Amino acid sequence: xxxxxxxxxxxxxxxxxxxxxxxxxxxxxxxxxxxxxxxxxxxxxxxxxxxxxxxxxxxxxxxxxxxxxxxxxxxxxxxxxxxxxxxxxxxxxxxxxxxxxxxxxxxxxxxxxxxxxxxxxxxxxxxxxxxxxxxxxxxxxxxxxxxxxxxxxxxxxxxxxxxxxxxxxxxxxxxxxxxxxxxxxxxxxxxxxxxxxxxxxxxxxxxxxxxxxxxxxxxxxxxxxxxxxxxxxxxxxxxxxxxxxxxxxxxxxxxxxxxxxxxxxxxxxxxxxxxxxxxxxxxxxxxxxxxxxxxxxxxxxxxxxxxxxxxxxxxxxxxxxxxxxxxxxxxxxxxxxxxxxxxxxxxxxxxxxxxxxxxxxxxxxxxxxxxx
Numbered sequence: 001x002x003x004x005x006x007x008x009x010x011x012x013x014x015x016x017x018x019x020x021x022x023x024x025x026x027x028x029x030x031x032x033x034x035x036x037x038x039x040x041x042x043x044x045x046x047x048x049x050x051x052x053x054x055x056x057x058x059x060x061x062x063x064x065x066x067x068x069x070x071x072x073x074x075x076x077x078x079x080x081x082x083x084x085x086x087x088x089x090x091x092x093x094x095x096x097x098x099x100x101x102x103x104x105x106x107x108x109x110x111x112x113x114x115x116x117x118x119x120x121x122x123x124x125x126x127x128x129x130x131x132x133x134x135x136x137x138x139x140x141x142x143x144x145x146x147x148x149x150x151x152x153x154x155x156x157x158x159x160x161x162x163x164x165x166x167x168x169x170x171x172x173x174x175x176x177x178x179x180x181x182x183x184x185x186x187x188x189x190x191x192x193x194x195x196x197x198x199x200x201x202x203x204x205x206x207x208x209x210x211x212x213x214x215x216x217x218x219x220x221x222x223x224x225x226x227x228x229x230x231x232x233x234x235x236x237x238x239x240x241x242x243x244x245x246x247x248x249x250x251x252x253x254x255x256x257x258x259x260x261x262x263x264x265x266x267x268x269x270x271x272x273x274x275x276x277x278x279x280x281x282x283x284x285x286x287x288x289x290x291x292x293x294x295x296x297x298x299x300x301x302x303x304x305x306x307x308x309x310x311x312x313x314x315x316x317x318x319x320x321x322x323x324x325x326x327x328x329x330x331x332x333x334x335x336x337x338x339x340x341x342x343x344x345x346x347x348x349x350x351x352x353x354x355x356x357x358x359x360x361x362x363x364x365x366x367x368x369x370x371x372x
Contacts, residue, residue, distance in 0.1 A: 026334045026335045027053075027055065027071075027332060027334045027335060027336045028332070028333050028334040028336075029059075029067075029069065029330055029331070029332050030330065030331045030332075030333070031067065031328075031329070031330040031331075032328050032329045032330070034327070034328050035318070035328040035329065035330055036061050036065060036067060038318060038327070038328045039059075039060065039061050039349075040061050040065070040349070042276060042277070043346075043347055043349060044276060044344050044345060044346055044347070044348070044349075045058060045059060045060030045061075045113075045344075045345045045348050045349055045350070045351050046058070046059050046060075046274075046281070046316070046342060046343075046344060046345065047080055047082075047087065047342060047343050047344075047345060047351075047353075048080075048272065048283065048316060048339055048341065048342035048343075049074075049077035049078070049080060049089070049339070049340055049341060049342075050077070050314075050332070050336050050337075050338050050339055050340065051076045051077050051078050051338065051340045052337065052338050053335055053336060054073055054074055054075045054076060054077055054092075055071050055072070055073065055074075055077060055336070056071065056072045056073075056074055056077045056089065056353055057069065057070070057071045057353075058070045058071075058115070058345070058351040058352065058353045059330075060345075060348065060349045060350045060351050061349060061350070062110060062349070062350050068110070068111075068350050070111075070351065070352040070353050071353070071355075072117075072353045072354060072355035072356075072358075073355050073357070074089065074091045074092075074096065074117075074356075075091055075092040075093075076091055076092035076128075077089060077090075077091055077340065078090040078091060078128050078129055078130075078131070078340050078341065079128065079129055079130040079131030079132075079140060079141070079340070079341050080131065080341040080342065080343045081131045081132050081133040081343065082133075082343045082344075082345065083133040083134060083135075085099075085100055086098065086099055086100075086133075087099075087100075087115055087343075088131055088133045088138060089131065090128035090129065090130075090131040090140055091128070092125065092128075093122055093123060093124055093125055094120040094121060094122050094123060095120065095121045095123060095128070095131065095138065095140065095151060096117050096119070096120045097117070097118055097119040097120070098115040098116060098117055098118065098353065099115065099116060099118045099366070100113045100114065100115055100348075101114045101115075101116050101364065101365075101366040102114050108352075109352075110350060111350045111351060111352040112348055112349055112350050112351070113345065113348045113350070113351040113352065114351075114352045114353075114354065114364065115351065115352065115353045115354065116354045116361070116364055116366070117354060117355075117356045117361075121151055122156070123142075123149075123156045123157050124156050125144070126142040126143070126144045126145055126149070126156070126157065127142065127143035127144040127173065128140055128141065128142065128143070129141040129143050129177075129178045129179060129180075130178065130179040130180040130232070130341070131180075132180050132181070132182045132187075134182055134185030134186070135185055136185045136186050137150045137151060138150060138151035139160075139180060139182065139186075139187055140157075140180070141177055141178055141179060141180050141190070142157060142159070143173055143176065143177055143178060144171055144172065144173055145159060145162075145169065145170070145171060146162050146163065146166045146169075146172075146173065146174050146175055146177050147159045147160070147161060147162040147166075147169065147177070148160050148161040148162075148180060148187050148190065148217065160187075161187060161217055162177075163175060163177065163190075163192065163195075163215055163220075164220045165195050165197055166197055167197055172199035172200070173199065173200060173202075174196055174197055174198060174199055174200075174201055174202070175192040175193060175194055175195065175196050175197070175201070175202055176192055176193035176194070176202045177190060177191075177192040178190075178191055178192060178193070178231055179191045179230075179231045179232050179233055180233070181233040181234050181235050181240070182235075183235055187217045187218075188216070188217055188218060188235070189214055189215065189216060189217060189223070189233040189235075189240065190214070190215050190217055190233065191212065191213065191214055191215075191227070191230040191231055191232070191233050191242065192212070192213050192215070192230075193205075193211065193212050193213075193229055193230075194211040194212065194213070195211065195213060195222070195225070207299055208299065208300055208303075209228075210226050210227060210228040210246070210247075210300075211225070211228075212225075212226075212227035212228055212229055212230040212244075212246070213225050213227070213230070214227065214230065214233055214240075214242060214253055214258075222258075223253060223255070223258045224242075224253045224258040224259075224260055225258075226260055227242065227244050227246075227247075227260060228244060228245065228246030228247050228299065228300055228301075229244075229245045229246035229269075229299065230242050230243060230244055230245060231243045231245045231270070231271040231272075232270075232271055232272055232273040232341075233253075234273045234274075234275065236275040236280070236321075239252060239255070240252065240253045240254075240255050241253075241263075241273060241280065242260070242273075243270035243271050243272070243273060243282065244260065244262065244270065245269050245270050245271050245301075246269070246299040246300055246301055247262070247265075247299075247300050247301055247304070248265055248266055248267060248268060248269065248270055248284070248301040248304060248305070249262045249263070249264065249265055249266070249270060250262075250263050250264045250266060250270055250273070250280060250282045250317075250319060251263050251264075263280075263319070263321075263324045264282070264317075264319050264324045264325070264326060265304075266282060266284045266315070266317050266326070267284070267305060267308075267310045267311070267312055267313050268284025268285050268286060268287075268301075268312050268313050268314060268315060269284060269285040269286070269287050269299075269301060269312075269338075270282055270283070270284050271283055271284070271285060271339065271340060271341075272316075272339050272340055272341040272342045273342075274342050274343045274344050275344070276344045276346075278320065278321045278322060279318050279319060279320060279321065279327075280318075280319045280321055281316055281317070281318055281319075281342055281344065282316070282317050282319055283315070283316050283339035283340070283341070283342050284312075284313060284314060284315045284316075284317065284339065285314050285337060285338035285339055286312040286313065286314050286337045286338070287299060287301055287302055287305075287312055313331050314331065314332040314333065314336055314337050314338060314339060315329055315330060315331045315332065315339075316329065316330050316339065316342060317329045
């Protein structure tokens with residue numbers, strides 16, 4: 001097996017032995033039997049993050065069929081977006097840009113991609129959530145300002161849209177606007193927890209109330225208003241998918257009627273959706289026992305898990321969009337209890353991500369084309 005540039009007709013051995021658990025520090029990852037084979041067959045790797053311990057992970061498979069796992073520390077690592085080979089990430093106070101220092105076919109210490117944090121824009125704590133990048137700009141959710149923002153060359157950010165029921169542009173999380181989907185490179189849909197217009201107003205609602213919204217940014221219309229703590233609206237092949245997080249569901253919203261249809265139940269707080277061909281990759285987190293998730297019956301998910309006799313899990317599930325079945329999965333335990341976002345790295349099998357504070361950044365360089 002060579003690098004990501006090999007011919008598409010190369011045969012791949014998928015009969016790997018049962019994978020052992022991966023341990024990285026105090027984080028333990030347990031993949032299902034077929035997960036490595038699925039990554040190898042599709043010639044992809046994954047990026048995902050967990051904000052409560054400030055970790056960004058990359059996972060792939062090497063020539064021996066073994067998992068390779070790389071991680072970096074970034075406080076409150078949140079929204080992820082891959083655009084034209086550049087990885088973007090929202091964090092506690094900054095938006096980071098990662099560039100792959102390797103050319104196609106090039107290797108470095110067994111890796112066929114090395115993503116370095118090459119630039120950052122400081123926004124301040126605006127409670128960055130989802131981040132989506134296109135040729136039109138770097139868009140993100142500024143949760144504390146109840147708006148969509150765009151990266152600005154001079155100032156903290158450029159506010160470009162707020163929900164029509166938010167009466168003023170002011171600091172204070174009024175509706176928990178959290179996630180964003182683009183269409184044709186510009187904002188199209190957002191999710192929020194409730195149609196509330198006072199600071200922390202959404203927190204005052206009963207925790208079992210399904211008041212979560214999907215809003216059409218371009219028309220200002222509320223498309224769907226029956227979700228519970230929704231996240232991660234994403235368009236794939238013209239269809240709108242969403243995480244109905246408080247129910248532990250991955251589902252679809254009909255773009256013409258606004259009707260929500262659950263596709264798959266995952267035993268966790270669903271959040272973070274990516275696609276590869278006819279598969280959805282869906283993150284799930286263990287419900288918190290404090291704050292918005294306080295109490296054993298705080299959300300429908302808690303009660304649902306209790307009724308089923310199932311323990312919640314922190315995981316990434318590979319869901320077949322034709323059948324709605326979970327075909328592969330990787331479960332995280334140890335100190336990792338939450339996943340925020342994830343994305344697919346096409347044609348990259350063994351990625352590495354660099355920590356801005358690590359010694360590796362002292363000797364990792366990528367000058368531009370020589371002009372001297």
